[in-house]
Amino acid sequence: MEAADxxxxxxxxxxxxxxxxxxxxxxxxxxxxxxxxxxxxxxVLTGETSPPDVPTERPAFVWPAMPLSFSDVDSSLTGSQINALTVTELIGR
Structure with missing residues (x-):
């Protein structure tokens, strides 16, 4: 309740x-x-469902976000396309 205004x-x-x-x-x-x-x-907001479980510890940052399972990957992609990674060089001002 400390978070309340x-x-x-x-x-x-x-x-x-x-x-x-x-x-x-x-x-x-x-x-x-x-x-x-x-x-x-x-x-949840309408009260039909209870809120989802939240981990007690801070979750690790994941990049790129992985699909829940390999079955979620688009089947039209080939093996080399699935493992391909786009690398972008960041340059400061």
Missing amino acids: PGMASLFDEKEMKTVLLLGLACCHPNPNQRPSMKTVLS
């Missing part, structure tokens, strides 16, 4: 506040494949 002076439901904070954390997962879908987000 003190100006609200407890004019909110504590359970709803916890739900929104957990949902926000789940939506910020560094791996996009682990973030909840918009359908899930709406279900």
Whole structure:
């Protein structure tokens, strides 16, 4: 409840506040494949579903985001295309 705006002076439901904070954390997962879908987000906000589980430890940053499984990879790609990586050189101003 420490995250609540003190100006609200407890004019909110504590359970709803916890739900929104957990949902926000789940939506910020560094791996996009682990973030909840918009359908899930709406279900949580309307109270139809409980918020997704959030890890107790900070998740590791993953780049590039890997598919959930090899079955999620587009089957039209060949083996060399799946393993290909695009490298971009960053140059400062």
